Amino acid sequence: MSAASGRLCVVLVGASNPLNIGAAARAMSNFGFLRLRVVSPYEVAFREARSAVGAASLLANAEEFTKVADAVADCTLVVGTTAVRHRELQHPLRRLEYGARLIRKELATGRVALVFGPEKTGLSNDDLSYCHWLMNIPTREQHISMNLGQAVAVCLYELVRDAKKATSAKKLAKKEQMEKRATAGEVERISDGLLEALHRSGYVKPIAAASTEERVRRMVRRMNLSSRDAELWLGMLRQILWKIKAARD
């Protein structure tokens, strides 16, 4: 856990489903945020969650509070998450892409609470009154509300995501885009044709048939064929197979 990620607290308020608490803990562990605080969870939910895959110690170290105020008291920035868009929100509402930047900045020196509400209702107005601003995930209008564990995963991913890793992609993408690509169906027909030729020609040893086939299929995919080349290949293989069959008979 880096110093900065150690300063983020994920605060789950009133979570009632142990699977969701466990899922939140697992995502935290995946992305390296290990401080979980729970505010009045259903006792059973919290106890059952302690079996979450790979996140047992994180859950064991989770801190319990009865009030949101106490759970965020040592934080210099408190961010609430919400699915709400159009309700008379009293707070600034920021999209995740933007909000995460502000959180990262604050984490350089301060402590941040990222607060998630109960599954069914979300954060109450009272809960929201402890928040400096709100953040939402850009889901589509017709289905706004996310599962709690998935919302935690997406928010934390945005916090660890590395913009630099994406920018170098442009050139390559352009190059790869220039010609129309073969479909997976065409590629598979080429693999099949080639494999038939290899079988009939005795290249494939029965004892290693499965691994040879896999190797060949991977090789054909690495050829990264354009649609035009795929057609060429299919023609060539058809001819080769015709020849091989003729030789057998």
Next chain:
Amino acid sequence: MSAASGRLCVVLVGASNPLNIGAAARAMSNFGFLRLRVVSPYEVAFREARSAVGAASLLANAEEFTKVADAVADCTLVVGTTAVRHRELQHPLRRLEYGARLIRKELATGRVALVFGPEKTGLSNDDLSYCHWLMNIPTREQHISMNLGQAVAVCLYELVRDAKKATSAKKLAKKEQMEKRATAGEVERISDGLLEALHRSGYVKPIAAASTEERVRRMVRRMNLSSRDAELWLGMLRQILWKIKAARD
């Protein structure tokens, strides 16, 4: 569903937990990708998943296949997801930030399959042989493997995320950063002090006490106090309260 997102197929291979299938479907619906294909799921898992919150029609329209080859046959790009880092991978491995860019480019004209393996084992070598390249989510080394539903959510979020929404954040963040911020505990003490003064001065009507308190707490947070100003405020309120109490007695 935009034309581009309609060209993405999420392919779940051998999923065995109905909750995970349902969670994957829900995240797809949240982010506007409605084409689900399942390859030999456990029959029960698939049937039980059909109750996923908000994603019933998506699940009802899911297509079933018995072979990976058939599920991806009409796609021009097949991307496998994997938690593996160091295994003798036969494929190029790309981080999500970068891979998502390539996928978006391909979706402009082609059809893309995004393939997820079974919960316990991930994609087999045979499954992988149908993929052009692999993509991984930047989880931490000590806990690489994500929950299936969360992995789907994170990948689809990266596909819809809007880089432009993040870039304008820099200036504001800098401004907000210049002074050390008050902690939530300090802010809450100011709210408490102010509320006590308002209660004692008869400003708060008993019948509307809860909503008034909320309103005041939000207002105090909107002041966005620096640590120094918070101290000032606490001193001022202490004095005001002393005066009010003296007046009462």
